[in-house]
Amino acid sequence: MDEQKKRGLLIVVEGIDGTGKSSQVKMLADALRSIGEDALQDREPSDGPFGKILRASMTEGRFSPDAELEMFHKDRRQHVNDVILPALEAGTHVVLDRYYFSTMAYQGANGFDVAELRETNESFAPAPDILFILDLDVDQALERIGTRGDEANEFEQRDALQFCRDVFLSVKDESYARVIDSSPSIETIHAEMLKLALAEIH
Numbered sequence: 001m002d003e004q005k006k007r008g009l010l011i012v013v014e015g016i017d018g019t020g021k022s023s024q025v026k027m028l029a030d031a032l033r034s035i036g037e038d039a040l041q042d043r044e045p046s047d048g049p050f051g052k053i054l055r056a057s058m059t060e061g062r063f064s065p066d067a068e069l070e071m072f073h074k075d076r077r078q079h080v081n082d083v084i085l086p087a088l089e090a091g092t093h094v095v096l097d098r099y100y101f102s103t104m105a106y107q108g109a110n111g112f113d114v115a116e117l118r119e120t121n122e123s124f125a126p127a128p129d130i131l132f133i134l135d136l137d138v139d140q141a142l143e144r145i146g147t148r149g150d151e152a153n154e155f156e157q158r159d160a161l162q163f164c165r166d167v168f169l170s171v172k173d174e175s176y177a178r179v180i181d182s183s184p185s186i187e188t189i190h191a192e193m194l195k196l197a198l199a200e201i202h
């Protein structure tokens with residue numbers, strides 16, 4: 001009997017802007033493929049139709065908070081059904097840059113109830129097999145993304161990012177969560193994440 005193909009792992013990378021998510025997701029997916037694992041690198045907002053609308057709105061003008069939240073949920077439903085679940089069932093690991101924890105954080109900072117956001121998302125989106133929480137002091141993160149905007153904008157941005165950092169850390173005790181200090185070098189962080197991912201895969 002041919003061996004049942006093992007289901008892929010959903011590996012999620014979260015953290016505030018500037019913690020190194022995009023860098024780490026690419027390095028981890030590349031490293032897994034280099035050792036013969038099937039791995040898909042992906043992101044939310046996704047590259048699907050609703051994700052494209054959301055990304056365009058970041059520069060062309062934001063939706064109202066309610067409309068934006070609905071669009072994130074539409075994007076995630078389509079992404080889960082058409083991309084994530086099929087890949088996992090085919091035995092492919094999905095290494096994801098942002099997921100519903102970012103909804104809890106950023107739409108939570110926008111006034112929505114964080115617990116409700118989690119409940120709504122977990123009613124249709126599978127929990128991750130591993131969640132890497134890239135953690136970094138907000139001021140260090142702002143240094144990295146180089147946005148030293150005008151004073152008012154900076155305080156507002158800093159407060160929102162602190163709220164987001166606290167939301168990400170609020171799930172650190174879940175069995176699938178791994179908090180990663182993001183102040184060391186990119187290579188040091190990558191080595192730690194790869195080791196933790198391989199421990200779950202094998």
Ligand SMILES: Nc1ncnc2c1ncn2[C@@H]1O[C@H](COP(=O)(O)OP(=O)(O)O)[C@@H](O)[C@H]1O
Pocket residue numbers: 015016017018019020021022023024144145182183184185186187189
């Ligand atoms: N561990 C790190 N140490 C120093 N700089 C980093 C580190 N990780 C990422 N960076 C830099 O910070 C910036 C944001 O990285 P990026 O991967 O885009 O983060 P994110 O996707 O979380 O916003 C980039 O210029 C990147 O080179």
Ligand SMILES: Cc1cn([C@H]2C[C@H](O)[C@@H](COP(=O)(O)OP(=O)(O)O)O2)c(=O)[nH]c1=O
Pocket residue numbers: 017018044045058072098099100102103104106107
């Ligand atoms: C996935 C997701 C992202 N976002 C926000 C976080 C980012 O500011 C923005 C775009 O995501 P992204 O392209 O990852 O921006 P960045 O490179 O700055 O991380 O969308 C939400 O507000 N809610 C969500 O559910």
